[in-house]
Amino acid sequence: MLYLPVLVMGVLALGTYWLVRSTPVSGPQVPERVRGHEPDYFMHGFKVKTFDATGRLRSEVAGDVAKHYPDTKWMEIDAIRIRSFDASGRLTTATANKGLANEDGSEVQLMGNAVVVREAATAVGSAPAQPRSEYRGEFLHAFMDTEQVKSHKPVELRRGQDVFTADSLDFDNVQQTMLLQGRVRGTLIPSKR
Numbered sequence: 001m002l003y004l005p006v007l008v009m010g011v012l013a014l015g016t017y018w019l020v021r022s023t024p025v026s027g028p029q030v031p032e033r034v035r036g037h038e039p040d041y042f043m044h045g046f047k048v049k050t051f052d053a054t055g056r057l058r059s060e061v062a063g064d065v066a067k068h069y070p071d072t073k074w075m076e077i078d079a080i081r082i083r084s085f086d087a088s089g090r091l092t093t094a095t096a097n098k099g100l101a102n103e104d105g106s107e108v109q110l111m112g113n114a115v116v117v118r119e120a121a122t123a124v125g126s127a128p129a130q131p132r133s134e135y136r137g138e139f140l141h142a143f144m145d146t147e148q149v150k151s152h153k154p155v156e157l158r159r160g161q162d163v164f165t166a167d168s169l170d171f172d173n174v175q176q177t178m179l180l181q182g183r184v185r186g187t188l189i190p191s192k193r
Helices: 004-022
Strands: 041-051 057-069 074-085 091-101 107-118 133-143 148-151 155-159 162-166 168-172 177-181 185-187
Touching: 074 107, 091 133, 133 168, 155 168, 162 177
Parallel strands: none
Antiparallel strands: 041 057, 057 074, 074 091, 091 107, 107 133, 133 148, 133 155, 148 168, 155 162, 162 185, 168 177
């Protein structure tokens, strides 16, 4: 009986040794695979609308196919069509073969047959009437919230009857400034009074 505690301790030690040897060894932690520039979801024949706090339509983005990329949080849209309304209700439309839009739709890059049209506005109070404006080019970068259109490629601008062409464009509708650079040409048609 004197050896019984030693014998029990020996059996427990052998059992522990057997458990340690038979337990599978966990391999080294494999880091989660970093996703490259791969889309995480697609939309086909879609239309997305955003509304302001009063429920008025603020913008609408439509296209044939959209791919969302989680690494950049941008959406690539084939045959993009955009309608956007400013605070006074003036409509701006944009179309292109392809577009890239950020998450909140405040920035859109239009590529291939890009056209942005800002409809005419009638005179209200002290604000003068604004003619219809149209911007055309192979690349236009539209900033919807700040009402800017930029391009580092050749563009054609039509404002009412006036036509301008340039190698680059930086237009700010809020400041009412337009910077045309490179080879700039313009045709100004006098207004009829």
